[in-house]
Amino acid sequence: MSEKKKISILIIDGDESSKNTFTNYFEQNSLTEIIGIYSDLMDGYNAVIEKKPAIVLIDISENSDLALELIHKISMQHRSCIIFVSSYESSSNTIIKAMRAGAREFIVKPIQVEDLNIALEKTKMLINIDQGDGQGCKVFTIFSNKGGIGKTSVATNLAMSLTELTGKKVALVDLNLQLGDVTTFLDITPAFDISYVVNNLNRIDESFLFSTLERYKNKNLYVLADPPYLEQAEEISADQINTVLNTLKSVFSYIIIDTGVNFDSKTIPALDIADNILLISMVNLPCIRNTQRCLDLFNRLGYESEKIKLIVNRYLPGDEIRVEDVEDVLGHSIYWKIPNNYLTMMSAINKGIPVSAVDASSPLNRNFVELAALLSNTILNKESKDMQSSQKTKNLFDFSKIKHFIQKLIQKN
Template sequence: MRITVAANDEKQLAELARQLRERSSADDISMLPASLERLLTMAEPGAIDVLVLAQDTLDADDTERLERLGNGLPNTALILVSSQQTPEFLLQAMRAGVREVVASPSSPTTLYPALRRIADKRESRANAGGKVLAFVSCKGGSGATFLATNLGYALASMENKKVCLLDLNLQFGDATLFVSEHKPVATLADVCKQIHRIDPSFLAGSMVSVTPNFSVLAAPEDPSHSEDVKPEHIDTLLKLARRHYDFVLLDIGRTLDAVSVRALDQADMIYPILQTTLPYIRDGKRLLGVFNSLDYSHDKIALIVNRHHKSGQIRLTDLEGAYGTRIHHTMPNHYEAAAASVNQGVPILKLDPASPLSKALADMARELAGPSETETRPGWLSKLFRA
């Protein structure tokens, strides 16, 4: 990788460069004795794979400079070396486009794993297998968990895809209850505590099996166990899941922290779920603003309007005008069927296949899965005319 180290302190700059050169002789290491402000005039798009920046504090001006630097280097991963490690600082850095924060003074035990995660992420993008789809609630009660779990069932049962869902709502996740009556044998926290054991069999055995090709990994039972789930665990889980599942669905919840942001980074598509009421619309706009600050492309965000009424006071065109983007999917309001599905723990497509909500989910699954092999295989008549 092409790695540039930037720091105002020459001693710190030399030490960082030394650690990086000792890590791998294959990396191209360069040094810049420069401040963040000066970097804005020096950085060349496409010339750097990783920028390691030593910066102890981030005020409003620094955050704005980091965002501008990230926009100017869209293909560069930014590692920030800082003595500040508070959750507020880490979230502020991530919103400014930083992908890894390493404690200062740096050491190989902290710097090398950050670089390895970035290298793994670059490799997984180049050799991506299954698609990772993240569902995020714009506001509590939006129906994100219902849509994620039932879409997973639709992809597995109707499109014959191998699907898993990871419940990343670490405080109060209950995705398994939406599609199964079985009690989880293990949770995400249990898996992360034994991450050294992770392999396809261990992961599959830890999940609730809804159908032979759809499984759910439950959120921690106790909210305090959410601390057992680390951002690097998400990297490991998603790397494995991509290789063994056609679709990996993520139920993110509403909390944006280091774990959820790491998951969103890896997602191929992010589906913010909202409803056509002003509180949802306001919170949806805030959420899109956060995604913009995280430098997620517009192509990665696909808005879903749940419980949609065609005759509602707020029209889809009003939403699209407010957000400056189109609504990708609408899910009709069929409260009775949805409530029965949740109360019984039975997917709505199985409980009420004639429901308009079931049909909308089936349509979305069909669109995601793409044409089947038989649909894309040329017929005998087309072969005859090509001959």
């Protein structure tokens, strides 16, 4: 691992003596660096959105209504940012309001160094202090709000293709905490699982991860499995998942995250951290409707449209509904199509091996390799695109007849 990067701090406080205390404290701390100090709330807020600090300190003693509103906005728009609030006013009512708006720590003024120590110590583990390495890591979260659509099939085979194609270290994380089946798809019985990792967060570093993640058949693919017992899954918090994912980022070149069907608090960190969400769908009405719901929600979560890569699984060139019309209804282009190949896929699943081990030359395996190439910016780009565009075959069905029906269905939801 390269030299650790410091935790970036941004301060928004109009009070000169507090600013001095913060500056002395964070400049002397070898783990932190100040990336901005602002007296004006709006200037500070704009800087947070632009600079994305790991921690922001906001004073709410003056103009507390606006300060709380901006804290709420920051917690929505830059979710990984940890917010420390400070105030001369420390009634329980004020503390509750600050926490509800999204603050993680409340520091009573005048500032005591001991309080800053405690707040920093408590939150240090939540921050990716190895951002330098993490920048080189790409995270792909496989999602669909419908089960049985092929998420785990895509996650395992894409992870395998990325490993073989790039030769880099790939982590495959099963965040379908209650019903995960990555271990079944790869026929492995890991000694440790995510529950063990979150219970040892104080030990989490590169060597700990390599000794706890299950290495797959001596390849550069490492699996972080779901916990064996439902109650263990219950105990894992969103913050812990965030810490684990951020630490993985500093160690691996690619992270593939398989998910369940729910938009629960434990899935959100995986969606937030993703460079790309691979939203899996199929070309049929219920799937299109659910995909539309997902796209709406992603929009409300503030994700850029380019972050979402729509993938049609089990694609059949002669499908009644054309993919162009699906794109039209969803207002989102289809990034990739994976062919329907039930026999090859089932054979892989039943044997507990990836598709590449069943039949490396099958169109299904070639498709996964090409998808991996596209996502990792490795060669094959042109051929992949050509292959995808050649899949756009003639429509066999007059889609205009059912288009209004799909739109009505979508509006209803």
